[in-house]
Amino acid sequence: MPPRKDNEYIDADSDSDVDILDESGNRGRKSKGKAIDRRRKDKGKGKSSEQPYAWEASYARSWDTVQEDEAGSLTTAVADLLARNRRRRLLAPANAIRRTIIRHLIIILDLSLSMMDRDMRPTRFDLSLEYAREFIVEWFDQNPLGQIGLVGMRAGLGERLSEMSGNSQDVLKAISERHKLEPAGEPSLQNAVEMARGSMGHLPTHSSREILIIFGSLTTVDPGNIHDTLEACIRDRIRVSVVALAAEMKVCRDFCDKTGGQFGVAMNEGHFKDLLFELIPPPAQRVLSRAAGAGATNPAADLMVMGFPVRLPDTSLPALCVCHSELKSEGFLCPRCSAKVCDVPTDCDICGLMIVSSPHLARSYHHLFPVKPYQAIISLEEGSAFAKSCHACARSFPDAPTSTFTATAEGMSPLGRYRCPDCHHDFCTECDVFVHDVVHCCPGCGK
Amino acid sequence: MSGANRDSTNDVNSEDLPHTLLPFLQSQSQNTLTRLYQRPSACLSMFRLLPPLDRQLVMNLLWLESAVPAATMGAWVTREGRKLYDVALLNLSRLHILPNPSIKLSLNGTFKASLRQAIIGGGTDGSFGTVAPKDDKHLPISIEVLDAYAVERWETILHYMVSSGTGQLPTKPSPGVLFLLQRSGLMSSVHGSALQITSAGFQFLLHSPHDQLWQLLLQYLHMAEEREMDLVEILSFLFMLSTMELGKEYSVESLSVTQKAMLEDLRDYGLIWQRRASSRRFSPTRLATTLTSLLPPLPTATSSGAGSQDQGFIVLETNYRLYAYTDNPLQTAVLNLFVTLKYRFPNLVVGSITRDSVRKALANGITADQIISYLTTHAHPQMRKNKPLIPVTVQDQIRLWELERNRLKSQEGYLYTAFASQADYEYVLKYARQLNVVLWENPAKRCFFGSLEGHSNIRGFIERRTGGQV
Amino acid sequence: MDKSSHISVVLDLSPSQWHLSSLPHNPYPLSFKSFLSQVLAFLNLHIASKHENTLAVFGAFPGKSVMLYSSSNPASDSSDSGNPNIYRPFEIVDSRVVTRIEEELELIDDKEEEAPIGLVGALTKALCYINRITHPTTSTQSTIVEDPAILPDPRILILSVSPDLSTSYIPIMNSIFSAQKLKVIIDVCKVYGPNTVFLEQAAHLTGGSYVYLERRDALLQHLVMSHLPSPALRKLMAVPTQEKIDFRAACFCHKNIIDVGFVCSVCLSIFCAPVPVCSTCRTKFPIKTLQRLNASRAPALRPVNGAAKTSAPSTPSLPSTPR
Secondary structure (H helix, E strand, O other): OOOOOOOOOOOOOOOOHHHHHHHHHHHOOOOOOOOOOOOOOOHHHOOOOOOOOHHHHOOOOHHHHOOOOOOOOOHHHHHHHHHHHHHHHHHOOOOOOOEOOOEEEEEEEEOOHHHHOOOOOOOHHHHHHHHHHHHHHHHHHHOOOOEEEEEEEEOOEEEEEEEEEOOHHHHHHHOOOHHHHOOOOOOOHHHHHHHHHHHHOOOOOOOEEEEEEEEOOOOOOOOOOHHHHHHHHHHOOEEEEEEEOOOOOHHHHHHHHHHOOOEEEOOOHHHHHHHHHOOOOOOEOOOHHHHHOOOOOOOOOOEEEEEOOEEEOOOOOOEEOOOOOOEEOOEEEOOOOOOEEOOOOEEOOOOOOEEOOHHHHHOOHHHHOOOOOOEEOOOOOOOOOOOOEOOOOOOEOOOOOOOOOOOHHHOOOOOOOEEOOOOOOEEOHHHHHHHHHHHOOOOOOOO | OOOOOOOOOOOOOOOOOOOOHHHHHHOOOHHHHHHHOOOHHHHHHHHHHOOHHHHHHHHHHHOOOOOEEHHHHHOOEOOOOHHHHHHHHHHHHHOOOOOOOOOEEOOOHHHHHHHHHHHHOOOOOOOOOOEOOOOOOOOOOOHHHHHHHHHHHHHHHHHHHHHOOOOOOOOOOOHHHHHHHHHOOOEEEOOOOOEEEOHHHHHHHHOOHHHHHHHHHHHHHHHHHHOOOOHHHHHHHHHHHHOOOOOOOEEOOOOOHHHHHHHHHHHHHOOEEOOOOOOOEEEEOHHHHOOOOOOOOOHHHOOOOOHHHHHOOEEEOOOOEEEEOOOOHHHHHHHOOOOEEEEEOOOOEEEEOOHHHHHHHHHOOOOHHHHHHHHHHOEOOOHHHOOOOOOHHHHHHHHHHHHHOOOOOOOOEEEEOOOOOHHHHHHHHHHHHHHOOEEEEEOOOOEEEEEOOOHHHHHHHHHHHHHHHO | OOOOEEEEEEEEOOHHHHHHHHOOOOOOOOOHHHHHHHHHHHHHHHHHHOOOOEEEEEEEEEOEEEEEEEOOOOOOOOOOOOOOOOOHHHHHHHHHHHHHHHHHHHHOOOOOOOOOEOHHHHHHHHHHHHHHHHOOOOOOOOOOOOOOOOOOEEEEEEEEOOOOOHHHHHHHHHHHHHHHHHOOEEEEEEOOOOOOHHHHHHHHHHOOOEEEOOOHHHHHHHHHHHHOOOHHHHOOEOOOOOOOEEOOEEOOOOOOEEOEEEEEOOOOOEEOOOOOEOOOOOOEOOHHHHHHHHHHHOHHHOOOOOOOOOOOOOOOOOOOOOO
16 A cells, blocks of 8 residues: 655546545544545556445445454544554655645536435535535635635526635625525536636636536536537646536546546545545646756746735724725735725735735645654664653653554554654654644644 | 634523522621631632632732722723623622722722732631641542542432432431431421422432532521521631642641531531541542532542443433433432333333323422433433434423423402493503503403502502592 | 633743843833742632633743643642642642743753744644643543533633744744634733734734733733633623734745745745745746846835835835825
8 A cells, every 4th residue: 555655646547436435435434524535546456356346345344444452342443543544644745845826716516407316415406505615615724815716507508606706705605595596407518617717717827727517417518519618628727627426427527637637426425525625725736847848937837926914903093995995994004005905815906016914825834844744653662762741742652552453564653652853752643643734833843 | 713703602691600609608798708708718719609700800800909990990891791790790799809899999808818818829827728747547548439438428318318209218318417408498307207308309309419519508508507607617618628639638626616516517418538537637528629610520420330420321312212321329219200210220221201200200390491401411422412412302392291280370360340331441451551460351341350469559540540530 | 601711821931031021221120030920820810710720831942842831730749748828739830830940941051042932832832732632532532522511712822022033934824723723712922022923913813812011010910801811701801902913924035024025826935035946846937027026126115106105115114194
């Protein structure tokens, strides 16, 4: 099982649903949808002979991985399983530093009658709306400088549900009223994609353009040749990803493969969410240009001037803002021209400076400077001084190896100790995960 | 951001009942309270019993040397907090912690000095209890033994109460406890027969252990007044106990005569432990040291089995079936109050909630809300995953069974009838309506029924009217 | 029912800053000793407020950070002295914190140069600790399902005396975001020295209160009024918030704190001057952009075409009347 993958896959493969299931089977007790589904992990073995059918794979002998301890209890086994999964996830992130951070995404929602199917509870439509909401919230959390627009496919037309916006509330409002989105008719993939494409044409080159289609139907009613639309998308560097709720369609697969997006068919509610949430982390920048020639400048990259404003409290003297000409006391001051704007991020209306609040930028820095993976301590013999308790949370370490299973191969420490390669402090399992997943800063070295 | 809009489930103003002891203290004279405030440990415990806003106010004022104009402090209060703030001020002034809160705010000097001393330390009055010197003859008492002792004592009392009506004869608590139970109205004896649990007693059983304890102690305080014991001594001893450390032995020497007399009573309740009745040292149990804590993880719930009962033990299904994982006779007995028990296994009791069983409980004076809250607080961890915790059907049905009993409501009053004319009738009726005392009316028969309170007014009104005409 | 709460206090224990703070030429000199006694009183008040309140104290020393005290594993040195005049938990906290600080200060050798303060380490440790107590998970406990209502409301209080350390910009921002995720409020009390931009942002982004202590003799009063109330109580009794929050950032190249910067579109690295290659992600920027930016930067220092006020971009000063 290869726990690391060093460079990005150029070809977006998603060939084997079997893999996905294998993984989700392993995940077992974990709350559904939480884990990052690293589906492409072992694509080589994907179509192995012992798991020919998806429904067999979904029950991929998950009980084999769980073993009772001496007392007949499963708790230690479950804890081990959880810990192991978390360890593996920690080791997984490769050093893909180049990520697109200023993202533009259009979500295309299928609002055709096929969304009324009840194979996902309560209906495909309700579930999609619910997940879309969660997706949008999480997406803005991780991509604070991104923008999302919404397009619906209904009755053979593309319908613009909301304009491209950087404010999650605007976007959420567009799908908050269910009755306005009542499914009808057949979907038209071409119309919707063309509409999305049209609204992304003017975007600057350094931002990403992405389309996410939640597609429940098995047909599409198009006015023209949809392959022309596909060509146009490739030309415009729009990445199209599709989450299908019914089955795989050739044209959807083509869209994803050729534009570099991801394609997946949701098998159940949890898997649907996993597929969606996989699209939240910023995609790695395509490194084609680097491959083409080391000296070539990346046309997608640019240096931007940005200003970091001062925020005025609501107790300051009221003044007119430059954006709405309203009398307000709170607001942000442009650092270059001292004009007052209501909200950030925005462009200053007076001097044109892009004003962002620095926390917006800082939110994504942990992608850039990840904490080095800690090394698992296998035994206490090497070295001399061993701290009695975790350097971060002061929980005391067990004296002797707790579990007997041979997990060393997977980077698990039988002692529950993990050591930072820089500051040589020891951390417990929980802190190890917390530091790498949440804090992104080693308590020992302070970096 | 995330900090600001955190869930406000713990909103301060919701169900923020003042501690049961506070009204009692408020009824005491200023002199008594000031004497009480001389002891730092008492101030510290009192401080803990106060509601959060009151505490904050005390803390804000604690380190100020001079008085603060009321307006200055009021400026810190947000609009939502205004009402609670006023309540808090009133509350503090009743306790004589904050005299005259209307103009200038300044803490009672004694209270301020003592609380400061409690926080910083120092002083020589030893109000936090003198630890007994190391005992060479005996090993120090372990916390487990103390817990077991407290549980045993406490459950004896409760078990005696719960089984008093059933004819079984469990171990009797000491006469002092029995007297206290009788005095507090939790049990009563009819014509000299054995003590019987009262409806107040049934309600008492469903309270949390912490509430039960304070209810009894409060009764003890009331009794002490009659016995002409010094209230200040008793209170400060209780407060001192609450600040003591579990598992330590304290010396009896520094106690006053009254307090030494109390030792026996408190031993009966399980608040303190002594090796012998004449021992020169005592240890507070967990019951005592958690007196001022609001979340009482009392050891009481632990039975002889594992300590899992802290977590709750009741599983209730939508079909009214109830499974209680307990081997504790007290818990079984309490359940028996409102559940028809079916089977009993070594660690499991199975029963179902039926109309009869609930009506029996209601007849004993237990309310539906009490049953539901008991089920909620003792629900098994598995149940806690359910939302809502108690099946709605069961909840509703218990409430409906309670409503069944309330079909008739009697109210005293007067029937006004035989009006001379429709106009007279309407005139009087209008007046009665304005007073909001009309309970029933029938225009066709020209009569209406007014409540007791309104009678004198209405009668006066009619007399004035007839008198005026004559 | 008021919830119990947890405070993790981070003490900034830089000897040189405390020396400066105690110098008599300050308007209100505050020695470390009196600071410590006031902080201890504050800690005692927190414990006094509720039986279940918990506490952790972290010390940020030059170049390192140490957990000084925590309620979950208090000192094991149960000296049976049993002073009858003080509440036992207070005694434990006070003696423990004081002795630990003394121990650590002993270890600091008197070098000329003081190592940078380990504030980030202390802050992240506090977060790890809070994570541990608020998520009593899996591996340690068995199957005890903790009722979330019983878990304390966590807060962090930073008592800062050192100025901003621009190298710690990214770690502090990362800590802020993780505090947001954990729903932890970060309160900041700036006891000595200039306002720190980063801690201001920390307090603002987590909904905490930032107090710049002017009357330093009234430290305890400030601590009690602004930092002791629990979040629920803060809805009723207002706590001071910042006047204005400076959203400036530190550039990656020279660690300068800047208000207008140049940002790489790929990785969002901030630079204080146009650079041809992003030092973080090795992206090369188009020559044209560089020329344009360099050209626009020079004249920006002079008033151009009568556009209102062009205060030099590097000065963060506020105009008196924002208009």
